[in-house]
Every structure is written in C-alpha cells, then in structure tokens.
Amino acid sequence: MELLSVLLQSAGGLETMGTAIGVAIAVIGAAIGIGQIGKAAVEGIARQPEAGSDIRTTMIISAALIEGVALFAIVVCGFIL
Numbered sequence: 360m361e362l363l364s365v366l367l368q369s370a371g372g373l374e375t376m377g378t379a380i381g382v383a384i385a386v387i388g389a390a391i392g393i394g395q396i397g398k399a400a401v402e403g404i405a406r407q408p409e410a411g412s413d414i415r416t417t418m419i420i421s422a423a424l425i426e427g428v429a430l431f432a433i434v435v436c437g438f439i440l
Contacts, residue, residue, distance in 0.1 A: 374439050381436035389429035393422050 400418035404411045 378436045378439045381439070382433050385429050385432035385436065389425050392425045396421050396425070 396418055400414050403414045407414075
C-alpha cells in the first residue's frame, strides 16, 4: 500500500487526468443509457399509445436511476483528488 502512495505522489498530475477520464466515461455512459431509454420509450409509445403513461413513468424512473449512478461515479472520481 505504501508503494502505491509513493507512486501516486511521484506521478504528479496523473490523478487529475485519471479523475477527468473517469468523470468523462461516467457522463458519456449515462448519456448513452438515457438516450437508449428515450428511444425505446418513444418506440413503445408509438406502437401502443394506450400504454403511454405507464411507459413514460417507467422511462422517467429509469433515467433518474441512471442519473443517480452517474452522479455517484462522479463523486467517487472526485475522491481521487
């Protein structure tokens, strides 16, 4: 464990770059996931308009869960600094 801390201290700005890459991956992944949810919801509502309110509710809940996971990932990446 001590070797890891020595390596991180000598690396300089690598932890900042690692944080930036981690945050970018989390945000891009969340954006792709929410886009897929929206696409599927629109297709589902187009196929069965009578189920629109149920599909919309499920879409909003799923998008909120993905946003929560993305925010958690950003906070965890922030602890690297």
